Amino acid sequence: MGELTELAEWVALIDACVEPIARRPVDLTDPDWVRKMREGPHPLDEAGIRPEAEAALRDVLTRYEAGDDGVRTALRALLERCHHFTWATTLPFEPTPRGFRQLLLQMSVEDQGLDTRDMMLTLHDLCGQARDAGVDIRPLLLEVAGLSSGVDKYGMGSTRHILLRAAGREPRGLW
Structure with missing residues (x-):
């Protein structure tokens, strides 16, 4: 699993960058909270890391698809640990x-x-x-x-x- 070390560090760094955004409180008593959330910047854009995060996700998916059961299990565990990364990072639907x-x-x-x-x-x-x-x-x-x-x-x-x-x-x- 040594080949995943660099990818794991990259995903963990992105996770750390978006964590403060993910943990920021939302004032649910504000009647405009949904609009503000929708109109605000995407978390990856706010953190200034969208290209890096999307590239990391593509790398995860490539390795997941090509890997054996051990690699897939390790990647699932990585994303379970780095749940802020998964919260913020998605690919657009084509x-x-x-x-x-x-x-x-x-x-x-x-x-x-x-x-x-x-x-x-x-x-x-x-x-x-x-x-x-x-x-x-x-x-x-x-x-x-x-x-x-x-x-x-x-x-x-x-x-x-x-x-x-x-x-x-x-x-x-x-x-």
Whole structure:
């Protein structure tokens, strides 16, 4: 796993840069708090590290896809430790099979993040967008499920199980 050391340090540094932004309190009593959040700068832009963070995520996904079970397990553990990185760093959706697959790989390596329900809602939305763009989602869901963890972290099924379930359902009835 020595080849992951530099990547792990890079992700940890990005995580540390966005942590203060992620932990900043939000005044939920302010009636405009949602608007302010939407209109404010993206956390990566505010920290001035968007290109570096997106490059790091692409590197994570490349290594995750090409790696063996040990590499994938190590990358899942890295992103579990660096949850501020995962909170702030996403790739834009490209309405193509490759774009859909990249976001599925991101879900797989994030391994449900901090909340399975958020992952499931995001997956449902992503599958709908991909289907609307004409992407055949089933083979991609099955492929990425094969790379995913079989550990049921939160009692709602493993990432592998959730992706397989999404692949086996009717197009609009994922859950």
